[in-house]
Amino acid sequence: MTKAPLILASASPRRLQLLAQIGIVPDHVSPADIDETERKAEKPRPYAERMGREKAAAVHTNGQFTLAGDTVVSVGRRILPKAETGEEVETCLRLMSGRAHQVMTSICLIDPEGRRTERLSDTRVILKRLSDAEIAAYVASGEGVGKAGGYGIQGLASAFIQRISGSYSAIVGLPLFETSNLLRGAGYLE
Numbered sequence: 001m002t003k004a005p006l007i008l009a010s011a012s013p014r015r016l017q018l019l020a021q022i023g024i025v026p027d028h029v030s031p032a033d034i035d036e037t038e039r040k041a042e043k044p045r046p047y048a049e050r051m052g053r054e055k056a057a058a059v060h061t062n063g064q065f066t067l068a069g070d071t072v073v074s075v076g077r078r079i080l081p082k083a084e085t086g087e088e089v090e091t092c093l094r095l096m097s098g099r100a101h102q103v104m105t106s107i108c109l110i111d112p113e114g115r116r117t118e119r120l121s122d123t124r125v126i127l128k129r130l131s132d133a134e135i136a137a138y139v140a141s142g143e144g145v146g147k148a149g150g151y152g153i154q155g156l157a158s159a160f161i162q163r164i165s166g167s168y169s170a171i172v173g174l175p176l177f178e179t180s181n182l183l184r185g186a187g188y189l190e
Contacts, residue, residue, distance in 0.1 A: 006027050008029045008067050009058065022176050027064075032055035032068060036051060047079060051072070056109070073104075080092050080101075081148075084146070093144070097135075104121070106120045107175065111188075125153075126164075128162045
């Protein structure tokens with residue numbers, strides 16, 4: 001019996017690299033094109049879970065495994081943007097400087113019969129107090145653009161991380177422990 005194909009519903013190269021790290025290569029990458037606007041008064045956790053579900057549903061067709069994820073960075077109840085400009089990167093870094101923030105990464109797997117399973121990894125991250133020069137240098141690097149919360153832990157910002165409580169791979173974009181368990185539970189992995 002041939003295994004159903006695995007479709008990754010994400011444009012993130014980091015998610016693809018993380019899957020490869022545990023020996024999984026999706027058969028196809030099909031980024032979900034959905035409206036990612038927060039709902040009025042939506043809190044970070046429900047928002048992350050909804051985004052994972054909606055991305056998976058947008059791409060899924062029966063007969064395939066569809067895996068989607070979404071990473072949300074928040075300070076308290078405030079959801080930080082996926083920074084699109086250097087100014088947004090700077091705003092995010094100033095807000096997180098010297099304090100804790102949450103990185104919530106949801107994953108949603110829909111199996112070939114349409115059954116959905118989900119997990120959410122919630123990681124607490126503490127950034128050191130950043131100087132104006134450190135913020136300016138990071139903004140100038142361009143690394144934070146396109147990333148939730150305006151930073152990527154796997155690059156230059158790793159020097160800013162004082163403490164992590166949770167999953168490192170979830171901060172990068174895909175909680176590998178939870179992902180491999182979902183795939184195993186659904187019969188994709190043995």
